[in-house]
Amino acid sequence: MTVVSRRTVLGSTGAAGLAALAPGAMARAAAVGKPDTGPREVTALGDWRFHLGHASDPAKDFSFGASHDTYGKSGDVGTPVANADFDASGWQAVRLPHDWAVDLPFEQFGPAGSDADKTGAYQGFKPLGRLWPATSVGWYRCEIPIAAGDAGRRIALEFDGVSRNCIVILNGFIVGTNESAYAPFRLDVTDFARPGETNVLVIRCDVSLGEAWSYEGAGLYRAVRLVKTAPAHVRQWGARVRSDIQGTAARLTLDTEIDNQGEARTIRLRSRALAPDGTVAAKVLSEPVELAAWSSRTVSQTAAIAEAKLWDLDTPHLYTLVSDILDGDALLDRDTCRFGLRTIHFDADKGFFLNGRSVKIKGTCNHQDHAGVGFAVPDSLHRWRLEKLREMGANAYRSTHHSPSPVILDACDEMGILVMDETRQMSSNAEGMSQLERVIRQGRNHPCVFIWSIGNEEIHRGTATGLRIATTMKRRVYELDGTRPVTEAFNGKFGEGASPVLDVMGCNYFLDAIDPYHATHPDKPMIGTETGSTVMARGVYARDDKAGLVPAYDSEYPRWATTAEHWWTFYNARPFLAGGFVWTGFDYRGEPTPYERWPENSSNFGQMDLCGFPKDNYWYYRAWWSGKPVLHLFPHWNWSGREGQNVAVWVHANCEEVELLCNGRSLGRKRVEHGRHLEWQVAYVPGHIEARGFSGGRQVMVQRRETTGAPARVALTCDRKALAAGDVGLVRAAILDAKGREVPDASNRVHFTLEGDLALLGVGNGDPRCLEPDHADMRSAFNGLCAAVVQAGPGSGPLRIRATAEGLTGGALAFVRD
Numbered sequence: 001m002t003v004v005s006r007r008t009v010l011g012s013t014g015a016a017g018l019a020a021l022a023p024g025a026m027a028r029a030a031a032v033g034k035p036d037t038g039p040r041e042v043t044a045l046g047d048w049r050f051h052l053g054h055a056s057d058p059a060k061d062f063s064f065g066a067s068h069d070t071y072g073k074s075g076d077v078g079t080p081v082a083n084a085d086f087d088a089s090g091w092q093a094v095r096l097p098h099d100w101a102v103d104l105p106f107e108q109f110g111p112a113g114s115d116a117d118k119t120g121a122y123q124g125f126k127p128l129g130r131l132w133p134a135t136s137v138g139w140y141r142c143e144i145p146i147a148a149g150d151a152g153r154r155i156a157l158e159f160d161g162v163s164r165n166c167i168v169i170l171n172g173f174i175v176g177t178n179e180s181a182y183a184p185f186r187l188d189v190t191d192f193a194r195p196g197e198t199n200v201l202v203i204r205c206d207v208s209l210g211e212a213w214s215y216e217g218a219g220l221y222r223a224v225r226l227v228k229t230a231p232a233h234v235r236q237w238g239a240r241v242r243s244d245i246q247g248t249a250a251r252l253t254l255d256t257e258i259d260n261q262g263e264a265r266t267i268r269l270r271s272r273a274l275a276p277d278g279t280v281a282a283k284v285l286s287e288p289v290e291l292a293a294w295s296s297r298t299v300s301q302t303a304a305i306a307e308a309k310l311w312d313l314d315t316p317h318l319y320t321l322v323s324d325i326l327d328g329d330a331l332l333d334r335d336t337c338r339f340g341l342r343t344i345h346f347d348a349d350k351g352f353f354l355n356g357r358s359v360k361i362k363g364t365c366n367h368q369d370h371a372g373v374g375f376a377v378p379d380s381l382h383r384w385r386l387e388k389l390r391e392m393g394a395n396a397y398r399s400t401h402h403s404p405s406p407v408i409l410d411a412c413d414e415m416g417i418l419v420m421d422e423t424r425q426m427s428s429n430a431e432g433m434s435q436l437e438r439v440i441r442q443g444r445n446h447p448c449v450f451i452w453s454i455g456n457e458e459i460h461r462g463t464a465t466g467l468r469i470a471t472t473m474k475r476r477v478y479e480l481d482g483t484r485p486v487t488e489a490f491n492g493k494f495g496e497g498a499s500p501v502l503d504v505m506g507c508n509y510f511l512d513a514i515d516p517y518h519a520t521h522p523d524k525p526m527i528g529t530e531t532g533s534t535v536m537a538r539g540v541y542a543r544d545d546k547a548g549l550v551p552a553y554d555s556e557y558p559r560w561a562t563t564a565e566h567w568w569t570f571y572n573a574r575p576f577l578a579g580g581f582v583w584t585g586f587d588y589r590g591e592p593t594p595y596e597r598w599p600e601n602s603s604n605f606g607q608m609d610l611c612g613f614p615k616d617n618y619w620y621y622r623a624w625w626s627g628k629p630v631l632h633l634f635p636h637w638n639w640s641g642r643e644g645q646n647v648a649v650w651v652h653a654n655c656e657e658v659e660l661l662c663n664g665r666s667l668g669r670k671r672v673e674h675g676r677h678l679e680w681q682v683a684y685v686p687g688h689i690e691a692r693g694f695s696g697g698r699q700v701m702v703q704r705r706e707t708t709g710a711p712a713r714v715a716l717t718c719d720r721k722a723l724a725a726g727d728v729g730l731v732r733a734a735i736l737d738a739k740g741r742e743v744p745d746a747s748n749r750v751h752f753t754l755e756g757d758l759a760l761l762g763v764g765n766g767d768p769r770c771l772e773p774d775h776a777d778m779r780s781a782f783n784g785l786c787a788a789v790v791q792a793g794p795g796s797g798p799l800r801i802r803a804t805a806e807g808l809t810g811g812a813l814a815f816v817r818d
Contacts, residue, residue: 039229040230040333047094047142048096050093050098064204077172082171082172096222096224122213122590133208136206139203142201144226151195153231155189158227162220162221164179164180164218168201169202180402180425183434185438186236221375221377230332234256234258234323239337239445248308266290267289312355315416340447341447351576361528362393363396363398363580364392365584369589370385382407383411388608392626393622396418396579398453398529401489409443418448420449420487433476451487456489485504489507511566525576529580532562534617535550536616539636549769554617564582565675568675588605590602599769611764611765612730613732624675631701631702634705656696661691662688708737709739711736714736716732721815723790724792735808745783747781749779751777755798761775761791766783767782
């Protein structure tokens with residue numbers, strides 16, 4: 001449990017650290033000054049005890065539901081788990097983020113080919129849902145620090161995401177519930193807190209009903225915080241920053257919502273905008289504001305920044321708004337939020353513009369799911385995944401189909417990645433509107449967010465009901481933000497139902513409907529909200545329906561979709577299309593198209609597999625998105641038993657010409673067409689193939705694939721050489737032959753051991769059929785590779801991981817302390 005006091009932390013980290021309430025902000029702080037930090041205190045509730053419950057048997061669910069008055073008249077709950085004297089020492093000790101589903105064994109839901117079997121495939125064959133009551137409820141318990149001196153303060157709990165339907169219990173009282181796994185929520189628990197005594201927090205999560213047609217994890221998979229404030233304080237996400245940029249100057253409009261949960265008082269609001277270097281760029285002090293007892297007020301202010309530094313993809317400059325509530329000279333509360341200065345504009349003929357410059361959206365859709373950890377993705381792993389997408393050339397991110405973790409929003413702000421922010425429930429009922437409001441409030445100051453999405457492939461999208469719902473949702477988005485356009489992702493039915501109310505038409509697939517729609521709606525901007533959907537298994541080059549493997553060539557796709565090459569050349573040739581989001585950046589558990597059967601448990605859509613290992617299509621996008629030189633030759637050249645048979649050899653390259661050679665003999669030179677791949681049919685002969693790239697008449701790149709020998713040793717690599725406490729390293733384990741070449745079809749089982757304060761979070765290999773556990777110390781290689789996810793602890797001393805495999809020479813990798 002980590003206590004973050006604004007006075008103690010920010011006083012030592014400086015003005016640039018004023019965003020320290022955001023997860024991961026400690027690492028961002030820079031010592032550029034030491035302002036007073038106010039009385040607000042935030043505690044990260046990271047350490048818990050966990051135990052499975054039961055969805056239908058109270059006797060196995062700690063008596064929850066045993067009585068008709070489980071929800072008591074006083075709001076108390078009849079379960080001993082909530083009692084201070086309950087012995088939870090036998091429960092599992094866990095640290096957030098936590099996903100209990102990833103630990104469950106794989107289970108076949110029904111006979112092969114049955115509806116139950118298909119349902120299981122879509123959930124990654126993890127036993128969750130109504131068919132599995134014994135594993136669909138989880139209990140979390142911890143004691144939270146509320147000292148005697150906290151009496152008189154407001155006490156709140158903040159949740160970034162809980163999967164799924166949860167009941168929050170403090171000291172035996174139900175203090176709140178939440179339905180969605182993806183919408184953040186906050187609970188004021190002041191009345192139920194007991195300052196100076198033991199305070200027991202219990203959360204019951206029930207995933208009997210899901211929200212998606214893919215794996216969703218289970219439990220406290222995002223951060224939980226305890227927040228203590230003065231009675232008069234800035235509301236969560238209560239400071240809204242809007243800017244008007246004229247030339248080099250920016251005029252700020254600041255609207256700050258203040259809750260006064262106590263006696264009447266007179267306050268003043270001091271607002272300061274800190275520049276990226278931590279200096280004060282603008283400041284304003286309000287006139288006295290009368291706060292009635294138990295009331296809320298919005299204070300509006302304006303300020304100007306003379307020399308504005310714009311947020312852009314390559315220069316993601318960030319400002320910090322510091323909002324101080326003052327009572328005379330006393331600082332009652334300090335809230336901070338980061339923001340960026342930039343302009344966005346959609347043009348129906350020319351696409352999207354950032355700071356007046358045309359930018360084609362090169363985006364990916366992504367689930368919060370990774371090998372070894374499931375939905376419990378640590379902060380630094382989120383950042384690593386974004387780095388891999390940036391290296392591929394992506395400039396935009398869509399979290400599907402829900403709002404991303406605030407950690408992702410923070411990282412995209414810092415890295416210059418645009419975000420389509422999407423609410424989960426497309427409804428104007430009370431719950432849907434509540435989720436929408438929380439998503440908008442959380443995201444509206446993030447410069448990375450450039451468009452709001454109110455839905456995805458909704459069944460009512462093309463109906464009059466869908467139009468009415470979208471109208472209500474858009475109206476609320478405009479009230480809460482009003483600086484970004486609204487879209488909805490339509491899979492067909494363009495122009496029908498909710499389409500007219502959208503600011504930007506969102507298109508999922510249906511390329512043949514795009515030109516006709518644009519012709520009849522020439523004033524409506526358009527964006528590809530979901531595109532591509534090529535299915536590929538890393539390192540596989542022939543379809544094998546019996547084995548459940550699809551080839552990694554850009555050739556296989558479901559009936560509604562198309563290839564990477566087709567969709568991107570289509571979109572890139574049409575300036576009126578703002579760009580699009582390919583489905584998907586990474587593989588994810590569940591939805592194993594085209595094999596919706598046991599034991600297929602992972603999708604094949606990613607440009608990278610579940611471990612983050614690139615597939616060949618990754619290099620197609622890198623060639624045409626990144627602006628960096630690319631020459632990628634595939635497949636491998638180990639085809640024993642196919643001597644003399646043709647093998648399709650592809651090249652993704654962005655040079656002018658490519659020559660292919662086999663064992664030194666030229667098979668011809670071909671000119672590279674923009675957005676296209678090159679292909680040869682080559683009779684297999686052991687040895688090597690080689691691609692040579694030419695530009696300006698000279699050779700500029702070369703890549704070779706060689707026939708390898710038998711597996712001989714394990715080699716470990718990681719792109720992180722140094723790890724700080726909490727940092728995650730993705731360790732790549734490759735099977736090499738005696739000459740140090742990666743063996744592309746090796747399947748050796750690799751065993752991992754650790755030295756020093758280094759934790760093994762999980763393992764993976766990217767095989768969409770693999771039934772080996774994620775939380776283990778060994779993993780079979782899939783087509784030559786497997787991975788270990790390690791995390792550094794707070795201790796000192798060297799950190800090392802070793803890998804061994806039967807009959808092979810082992811490998812080792814050391815990290816230095818950062």
